[in-house]
Amino acid sequence: MPDTSLESALRARGLLMVAGVDEAGRGPLAGPVSAAAVILPAKWRCKGLDDSKKLSPAKREQFYARITSDERVAWCVAFAEPDEIDRINILRATHAAMARAVEGLARAVDHCLIDGLRLPAFPWPHDGVVKGDSKSLSIAAASVIAKVTRDRLMTEVALEFPQYGFERHMGYGTREHLEALHRHGPCRHHRRSFQPVAQLPLPFEPA
Template sequence: MEQTILIAGVDEVGRGPLAGPVVAAAVILDPANPIVGLADSKKLTEKRREALSIEIKEKALAWSIARAEVEEIDRINILQASLLAMKRAVETLSHSPELALIDGNHCPELDCRMEAIIKGDSKEPAISAASILAKVARDTEMVEMEQTYPGYGFAKHKGYPTQQHREAIMQLGITPIHRRSYAPVQRMLDF
């Protein structure tokens, strides 16, 4: 009988926004329990992502969601914070993977074999699953931030630098969840 190795797909979301954490997920899919429709989270509707997120959590052998906070992003930069969130996601899986497939061209420091795959979220089902979990988790949190910081439009733009968001920063100032190391936010601090 062929021994299958545990492979984790790993991805993050939230490198580009001006506000909120960067969120990563790691998923070990169950080959005996396939999930139909996995794809790059950016190519799916919000409704489809949410449905797949529930299915992934039900069918995967293991899954984990982790993050790096705004303060960490500002202190160590967004790339390092993304890698830290990925590392945390893999390290908190209930099963230790023997191989981690990482979306992108950088790998975090892990105690297993790794392979970076550019556009992996559209090539590897486990990375697609991770991208979906991470995006749903981050989007949900940013919708909740709309209640804490009304007027910024977080529920709509999720912290990305849209015109609406930049105008809200100009009118309302920055919040504790804004990334002070990012240029548009930095310019507000310099006023």
């Protein structure tokens, strides 16, 4: 289970404001990628909080409420929309969303713990933590916020475009989604640079 060992080690070096950073939605064919940054207070605990992928939707919602309702926690979520993903590629768009999330925090950040590898030219001092959402409590908190926020957004998008079933697959390339794509063609929320969306001969719906 994730804990605060990494955060505590940084605080012992005088780096008091440590932000955990994670993303959700790099792989889907539609919708934005979301990124969250979270600063937890020292000795903050949340029993059962884990990598969002290991939690049920109901548990994610519970932890989201617990994290975001605590006034001691600083958090921010940011997005890279499909047009930006198509323009600069998903990796660079993800890094941009992460930077926006850190920039949007209400507190100045001393250091970041980022899920995965170190990022080139990231604006803040940071460590990349492979499988960080299973090791660092602040990264786990960020993973939950990023995932819940994105899922809620895709559920709203589903009201506008019910034919795709976004509320069920959240834009991932499931059989249901692929079949809907071939029946209806892409909409403005699809990532035009992603296969198989890019291969479809049908016109895109105008924005």
